Amino acid sequence: MSVENRPTKAADVGAAAPALPAVRPEVILGAIPLASRFELTRISLVRRLLRSRWTTFLPTAANLFLFVIILLAGVVGTPVGNANIAIVFIWILWWSALMLLLVPFGSRIWCGLCPLPVLGEWLQRRAMVQRGGRPTGRAWKWPKRLRNMWLVNGVFLGVAVFSGIITTRPWATVALLGTIMVLSTGLFLLYERRTFCRYLCPVGGFLGLYANFAALEVRPKSAAVCVGHKEKECILGSAAGYGCPWLEQPTNLKRNTYCGMCFECFRTCSKENMGLFLRPFGTDLLVESHRGPDESWKAFIMLGAAAAYSATMMGPWGTLKDWANVRSFGGWALFAGGLVALLLVGLPALHGAFAWLSWRLAGRPVPLRRVFVNFSYHLVPLGLLAWIGFSFAILLPNGSYIPRILSDPFGWGWNLFGTAHLAWTPVLTAWLPLLQAASLLLGFVYSLEIAWKIARQTFKGSREAARAVIPQVVLLGGVTAAFLWLFVG
Amino acid sequence: MSGRPIGGTGGGIRRIAARVPLPEWAAIVIAAVALAIGPAAVLGYGRWASRDVITIRALQSGYEPKTVYLTAGVPAHFRLISEDVTHGFAVDGLDVRVDDLLPGHAVDITFTPREAGTYDFTCTRYCGTNHGLMFGQIIVRPTQLPQR
Numbered sequence: 001m002s003v004e005n006r007p008t009k010a011a012d013v014g015a016a017a018p019a020l021p022a023v024r025p026e027v028i029l030g031a032i033p034l035a036s037r038f039e040l041t042r043i044s045l046v047r048r049l050l051r052s053r054w055t056t057f058l059p060t061a062a063n064l065f066l067f068v069i070i071l072l073a074g075v076v077g078t079p080v081g082n083a084n085i086a087i088v089f090i091w092i093l094w095w096s097a098l099m100l101l102l103v104p105f106g107s108r109i110w111c112g113l114c115p116l117p118v119l120g121e122w123l124q125r126r127a128m129v130q131r132g133g134r135p136t137g138r139a140w141k142w143p144k145r146l147r148n149m150w151l152v153n154g155v156f157l158g159v160a161v162f163s164g165i166i167t168t169r170p171w172a173t174v175a176l177l178g179t180i181m182v183l184s185t186g187l188f189l190l191y192e193r194r195t196f197c198r199y200l201c202p203v204g205g206f207l208g209l210y211a212n213f214a215a216l217e218v219r220p221k222s223a224a225v226c227v228g229h230k231e232k233e234c235i236l237g238s239a240a241g242y243g244c245p246w247l248e249q250p251t252n253l254k255r256n257t258y259c260g261m262c263f264e265c266f267r268t269c270s271k272e273n274m275g276l277f278l279r280p281f282g283t284d285l286l287v288e289s290h291r292g293p294d295e296s297w298k299a300f301i302m303l304g305a306a307a308a309y310s311a312t313m314m315g316p317w318g319t320l321k322d323w324a325n326v327r328s329f330g331g332w333a334l335f336a337g338g339l340v341a342l343l344l345v346g347l348p349a350l351h352g353a354f355a356w357l358s359w360r361l362a363g364r365p366v367p368l369r370r371v372f373v374n375f376s377y378h379l380v381p382l383g384l385l386a387w388i389g390f391s392f393a394i395l396l397p398n399g400s401y402i403p404r405i406l407s408d409p410f411g412w413g414w415n416l417f418g419t420a421h422l423a424w425t426p427v428l429t430a431w432l433p434l435l436q437a438a439s440l441l442l443g444f445v446y447s448l449e450i451a452w453k454i455a456r457q458t459f460k461g462s463r464e465a466a467r468a469v470i471p472q473v474v475l476l477g478g479v480t481a482a483f484l485w486l487f488v489g
Numbered sequence: 490m491s492g493r494p495i496g497g498t499g500g501g502i503r504r505i506a507a508r509v510p511l512p513e514w515a516a517i518v519i520a521a522v523a524l525a526i527g528p529a530a531v532l533g534y535g536r537w538a539s540r541d542v543i544t545i546r547a548l549q550s551g552y553e554p555k556t557v558y559l560t561a562g563v564p565a566h567f568r569l570i571s572e573d574v575t576h577g578f579a580v581d582g583l584d585v586r587v588d589d590l591l592p593g594h595a596v597d598i599t600f601t602p603r604e605a606g607t608y609d610f611t612c613t614r615y616c617g618t619n620h621g622l623m624f625g626q627i628i629v630r631p632t633q634l635p636q637r
């Protein structure tokens with residue numbers, strides 16, 4: 001399946017049927033108009049912060065400091081996972097923070113603060129905080145065939161099969177992060193701008209897809225201003241900043257997928273036409289342009305991975321845990337093969353079957369491929385909220401390791417801040433099943449809402465849409481029930 | 490101040506330095522703190538704060554170090570850390586016994602050996618097939634008193 005030049009296909013996809021005034025203006029969950037926005041850049045402090053280059057530099061430098069400590073801990077610290085900052089900060093604090101806060105409320109804000117690519121970026125720009133002059137490196141363009149999420153999906157899977165080791169052994173976590181840093185630095189010197197972050201980072205793919213659900217966006221304030229503005233500073237760069245490092249066209253930003261929240265366009269735009277907006281959750285899942293099967297598979301992979309990790313880490317199946325933790329090569333091979341088969345073939349086939357049913361019930365008015373791709377986007381809210389449920393199960397029982405690890409990052413018995421001897425205290429774990437069930441329910445409802453809207457987009461008539469959405473309701477219900485059973489059953 | 494090229498081809502370090510604007514210098518200092526000075530300071534402070542602590546690591550393959558030297562009459566601070574499973578630590582002839590040496594939970598103990606001699610320590614928890622290998626020695630040297 002080719003996914004090139006997807007943007008141009010936008011025009012031929014049916015827009016929401018104009019003959020149905022009942023659903024206009026589009027509202028989410030019957031209350032929030034889809035078009036409602038709150039412009040944060042109307043606050044002058046926000047405007048000033050986003051225009052300052054230090055706003056990106058300082059948090060990144062702070063993260064770089066933490067990252068060096070984590071690298072050290074992986075090499076010289078204790079091999080006991082929950083006594084080592086590498087495991088506690090990456091897999092308990094960072095991963096939970098991504099799911100619970102950063103992605104839903106900040107889109108790809110993490111990418112703007114990520115310490116892994118900054119060495120490469122600084123080298124490439126020959127500058128850290130100022131606008132550098134002539135860049136170093138080859139500035140090659142990424143091959144056209146690879147300008148999608150397929151490679152990222154592959155890299156993510158490659159990491160996921162070792163999750164049992166990576167999430168428990170400090171050395172493995174650090175080997176992964178170190179590899180990403182070295183590889184990204186090399187790629188920054190070969191390829192233009194943030195090619196690595198866009199097309200190779202294993203975390204970037206899921207951030208990109210799930211950012212479409214986020215309640216925060218960077219968009220031009222007025223399209224008319226951009227049309228009349230021939231300098232295109234946001235794309236080409238200016239003395240005040242770089243052209244979009246993420247290879248996007250900020251003038252034409254339609255979805256969050258590849259916007260890395262670096263805020264360069266706020267610095268370059270001499271018309272002050274870029275805005276930071278709060279918006280209803282899930283908005284970009286309804287944007288029809290740029291959709292493609294690479295993102296569908298990302299949705300399957302993330303949904304399946306949430307289930308697989310819940311099963312291996314919290315399920316009662318000791319054998320599965322042993323397999324994932326590579327107790328024996330054969331067991332691990334079974335786990336890895338099963339995981340890859342589930343994520344690449346099993347879930348897509350299940351989704352395909354239900355998409356086919358939807359397509360048949362609607363009377364096959366559009367190509368099956370479009371139904372398959374479009375209907376994969378409503379897996380995102382449920383997927384994210386399943387991850388949120390998973391994160392609660394990681395954070396509430398283990399969160400008390402965080403203050404302890406601050407005082408003793410290497411597990412050497414230090415007590416830097418006097419918090420090293422705090423007892424391990426599970427927090428609110430009695431509420432955990434309730435929190436998880438509530439997360440799933442919210443995800444289910446939101447996914448239903450998005451599914452219905454996508455059905456209305458994909459099929460012209462409301463009768464067709466109503467028939468097509470039935471199998472999707474069944475599928476979403478089934479997936480929700482399966483997670484409910486995994487979490488609390 | 491912005492938009493000026495940084496670095497460059499010809500010219501010595503002084504010429505390049507003169508072309509680097511002040512904010513960039515600040516950034517370079519901050520990055521140096523993040524990358525090297527800060528982490529080194531953390532390591533240095535942590536080690537300094539526990540400078541008179543003797544750390545003994547318990548692993549399924551044995552203790553590390555296996556031999557510890559103390560001086561009679563001088564308080565000794567031990568930090569016991571298990572790096573894999575639950576171990577124990579007991580010293581024969583001294584009043585020292587820790588039964589729950591859980592992985593990831595350092596146990597700090599302080600005691601004062603009164604008499605010079607050699608004391609054996611062992612693991613008090615059956616911790617696997619190598620449990621028998623878990624032993625070591627504390628050698629207490631006599632107090633160096635000025636000869637009367």
Ligand SMILES: [Cu+2]
Pocket residue numbers: 547548549575576577612613614615616620623
């Ligand atoms: Cu032992």
